[in-house]
Amino acid sequence: MFARPLAALVASLVMTLPAAAQDTESRVPTNGIEYNVKTWGNPQSPAVVLMHGWMGTSHTWRKIAPGLAADRFVIVPDMRGYGASDKPESGYDAVNLAADIKGLLDHFGKDRAHIVGHDMGALVSLAFAGTYPDTAISMTWLDEPLVGWNLEEFTAYREETYGGYWHFGFNTAPGLPELLLEGKEQAFVDWIVPLMHAPNPDAVTAEDRAVYAASLMSEGGISGSVGWYRATFETARQLRALGEAGVDVPMMAWGGQYGVPVSHSQMAVLSDDVRGGVIEGAGHLLPEETPEFLVRELSGFFTQTEVE
Structure with a gap:
């Protein structure tokens, strides 16, 4: 197996990355494995969990987390199979990943949190809201097909796709x-x-891509990164069942014009009151392409749902 220690690779890159308002980075046991978790802000503030997707790590949220940290405790994990978190052979279905996140919240003493997911992390946000509705203050879905309802439309072998x-x-x-x-x-x-973001060389730089490549280069990194895909149909069944049972959590969803623009409209099968819409000019990598917009929208949504 071609692998290099992830810590050494990331350390070699840190000096070239812009400084961030990162407070802590720690190893946290949860659901039988260990996660690498970054946190920002005051631990006494309302909690927010930011979950990346495929080809990402906690680094995905580098432009978002500091902007949310003034008023909230922001928890940003390397998800199971990614970054410096453990990379087991199994456990990549959305409900089990939601259990991972619940364990992180328990570790930090948080009985409620805003749950935000991008790409396949969005699937976990829905699984979490459906499985732990009393814990989820809100859920936010960013640029991802609604697996369990429309996966076939996206993966069908036809001219438009x-x-x-x-x-x-x-x-x-x-x-x-x-x-x-x-x-x-x-x-x-x-x-x-x-290919995943709209033309903008500053959205994801060469240094950022090196961080993501380091995750793949780590032991088990390739298998871990595709573990979510190999659990897709199990996740689809889980989300469909949770959705049909009813998910009574405030929802917001955004899609990029050149990403998954139906990200908001597709959520109508779950609720008739979903905030959000389409971000014009954006591709798929919304946390990296439109950070100022998302910080503003997330902050407002969080404040609103905390008093509802």
């Missing part, structure tokens, strides 16, 4: 990502990440 969602099949093929990406992690990240 040709070449667009190939990664679902690629990532679920037994052993194929490990075979083809090992030793080519940086090249893969450098190729795919620019």
Whole structure:
């Protein structure tokens, strides 16, 4: 297995990254494994959990977390299978990932929190809201198909989606990502990440991509990164069941014009009162492309739902 210690790789990059208002970084036991978790803000403030998606790490939220930390305690994990968190062979379905997050909140002594997810992290936000409704103050869904309802529309092999969602099949093929990406992690990240955001070289820089490649290069990093995809159908069944049972948590959803623009409208199957919409000019990587907008919208949504 081609691997380098993640800590050494990230350490070599830190000196080139802009300073951030990061308070702490710690290892937290949860649900039988250990997570690497960054936190910002006052631990006595209302909690927010920010969950990244595929090809991301806690670094995804570097432009968002400091902006939310003035009024809230912001918890930003490397999700199971990513970054410096453990990378077990199993446990990547959304309900189990939600249990991981519940364990983090228990560790920090938080019985309620705002839950925010981007990409496949959005699936976990819904799983969390449906499984722990008394814990979720709100849930926010950022740029992701509503797996359990419309996955087939995105992955169908037809002209309008040709070449667009190939990664679902690629990532679920037994052993194929490990075979083809090992030793080519940086090249893969450098190729795919620019395809995921609207043209803007400052959204995700070469230094940022190096952080994401380091996650793949770590032991078990490739398998961990695709674990979520290999649990897609289990997650789809879970979310459908939770949605049909009813998810009574305030919701907000945003999609990028060039990402998954239906991210907001698709949520109508869950609630007739979902805040949000389409972010014009944005691609898929909303936390990195539109941080000022999201900090403003999230802050307002959090304040509103805390008093509802």
